[in-house]
Amino acid sequence: MAEWRCLAEVAVQPEPGRAFTAAGRDSRDHAHFHRDVLRWRTAFAASPTQAWALHFEDAACFAAALYGAWHAGKTVVLPGDALAGTQARLQGRVDGFAGDWPQATLTAPADDVSATPLQPLDAEAARLVVFTSGSTGEPVAIEKRLRQLDTEVHALEAVLGPGLEGATVHGTVSHQHIYGLLFRVLWPLSAGRAIVPRAFFPEDLLAAMDGQDAVLVASPAHLKRLPAQLDWASLHGRLRAVFSSGGVLPAEAAHEVSRLLGVSPTEILGSSETGGIAWRRWREEQPGWRALPGVEWRVQEGVLEVHSPHLSDAAWWRSQDRAEPDGCGGFRLLGRADRIVKVEERRVSLDALERQVRAHPAVGDVRVLLLGGSRSTLAAVVAMASGLPVPEDAAARRALSQALSRHLAASQDAVTRPRRWRFVSALPANAQGKVTEAALTALFRPERPTATWTLRTPTQARVELPLDASLAVFDGHFPQAAILPGVAQLDWAVQLAREAFPIPSRFLRMEALKFQRVARPGDTIHLELEWQAERCTLLFRYASVHGPHASGRVVFDHGE
Structure with a gap:
């Protein structure tokens, strides 16, 4: 069994025999990890700026950069993706970007350029910013100190770690969020368990775990969709644990996971704000939740409240989960307290x-x-x-x-x-x-406006289309000055023409396509359609009070 290391000391001394990444073509031990941390510390230390956004698809590369930044005294900001829009939104919050960004501003040097030994991190000073999932709006930034994260991985090891010695940690969730960060990076680093790249497809996951003692870190969405036809039985006896978090795992799905994978799934209750709160294992029909070590809970006015070392302060944190004690030292959740809405003055x-x-x-x-x-x-x-x-x-x-x-x-x-x-x-x-x-x-926002037909004959049609700003088609085109995308205009012309004329289904080609003037929210555009059956050709033209917007011809296969 690998010696336990607190998070502040994970990268301090190289240990050639200590696990880091799983065995295979790209396997690396802890000594490689230590050298990569030194490289990243050198890169971050050369910059006078403080806050850095990190995004890496590869968990091993991410871990080295994370610790390199911490050992250089930097604050790490952890967004959920590396999209251009996310990078733009972070411009005012961070000083630079490292990793898989469209425009990364920092890379690690190719060689070890600093021999200065690494010292244990200050668990109060080392900080990380994660984001909520943004389920009801914009993601909210949550600051975490290394002390909070270290306390949580100790709690996870104490309750869930026995029996996982020597297992490789596989996962379908991203380490860019708190659950994946803890279960796929920080906890394995402390416990000396090997980690592997994230699996996106069940077939890849099954192949990666073949022949290994393994742990699976997943979400309810992934576990509910395990294809029953795959040879999951080959994992029986080797798959040590299945973890699920991020939402409730339905009872039917939990029992199906037990049947397919040969191990009862363990759910973790928590959030970006609270860290881990409680856990339960599906060895019974509806198991109660048990608090993680160090976590206290109470039910006040029917709502769950938590006191925890994983929180930023010592105050009780009030959730939006309705709960009740289960009579066995744990609790059961009864649904969200904030999911009561009013419809025409009726509470639902x-x-x-x-x-x-x-x-x-x-x-x-x-x-x-x-x-x-x-x-x-x-x-x-x-x-x-x-x-x-x-x-x-x-x-x-x-x-x-x-x-x-x-x-x-x-x-x-x-x-x-x-x-x-x-x-x-x-x-x-x-x-x-x-x-x-x-x-x-x-899903309830229309892509296309309500069409008002002003003419419909076997060969000619005209339709009015009011462009409301709420149309989903305007998303991302562009936030500063929304315009109607040309691809949407082409799609609408074909859709509406199919409603007016007997057009064959097979598209052949576009001809004479012109975009002359942008259309914006608030405009009402008029679409003229002409169907030339003998040539199997659709002519379309968009115009408004501002003048012509677009025109073209679409040729279909009349041999159908």
């Missing part, structure tokens, strides 16, 4: 409504949300039950939404039932497997 529990929708045999999972506007409306996004297809045409979608509304009629009146429905194969999830309100809301 979104959790209760989701449970009722989920009871329908066509429903695999569901999220209900309140859409704003001049009149608030309940809406539901339904993931179809296993084996059922997503309804494709309007009539099928309408029939299913009516069936679900009838299903709710016994317990909900017309005001408290969802009025808008979307049907999907799986709920939209971010990189951490979390279903965010922003992603759900986007």
Whole structure:
């Protein structure tokens, strides 16, 4: 068993026999990690600036850069992705960017350029900024001291570490968020367990774990979608633990994971703000939550409150989770206290409504949300039950939404039932497997404006299209001055032409495409369509009071 090291001393002395990355073509031991930390410390120390944004796809490269920055006295900011928009938003918060950025401003030197020994880190001074998932808006920055992180990995090892000696840590979640950071980087570094690159597909995950004693760090979204046809039985006896966090793992999914992988999944309750709070293992139908070492909890006015060394101060932290003691020293969660909304002055529990929708045999999972506007409306996004297809045409979608509304009629009146429905194969999830309100809301934002036809003949058609700023098609084009993308104009022309004319499905080519003037939110554009059946060609032209915007010809295959 590798000797335990606190996080402040993880990189101080090289240990050639200590695990770092998994065995294989690119395997490296702790001595390589130590040298990489020295290289990054040299790079960071050469800069007078303080705050640095780090993003690396590779967990080993990330760990070396993280410790190099800390040993150079820098504050590390940890965004969830390295998109250009994220880099732009961080410009005012950080002084530079290291890693896989569109425009990185720092790289490590190729050789060890400093022989100055590394000293243990100051656990109060070394800091890290992580971000919440932004489930209801913009992500919120949360500062963590190394002391908090070190206390948490000690707690994880004390409760969950026994039996994991010598296991390699695999994962489907990113280390750029607090759960992945702790379970895939910091805890393995302290415990001397090897880490491997993140797996994106179940087939790659299974292949990577083949023949190894392994630990799997995943999320409910990944665990609910394990393909049953893969040879998961080959892991039985070697897979030591399966961890899940970031959302609730449904009982059905937990038991299926146990059956497929041969080990009962362990859930971790926590957040970016609190760190880990409690854990539970699915060896029974509905296990209660048990607090991690050092964490105290209480239920005040029906809501869970936490006192923890993982928090930034000693005050009790009030969650938005309704809870009750389970009579065995732990607690059970009863849903979110903040998921009570008002619809036409009626209080509606979104959790209760989701449970009722989920009871329908066509429903695999569901999220209900309140859409704003001049009149608030309940809406539901339904993931179809296993084996059922997503309804494709309007009539099928309408029939299913009516069936679900009838299903709710016994317990909900017309005001408290969802009025808008979307049907999907799986709920939209971010990189951490979390279903965010922003992603759900986007499903109800139209890509195309409501069309008003002013002329429809067998060969000619005209339609008015008011461009509202809320259209999803304006997202990212561009935040400073939104414009209608040319690809959207082409797509709309073909979509609307198919509604007006018998156009073959197979596209051949574009001809004479011109974009003459941008269209912006607030404009009303007029689309003229002409269908030349003998040539199987569609002519289109966009114009407004500002003049012509775009025109072109689309040729289809008339041999169909």
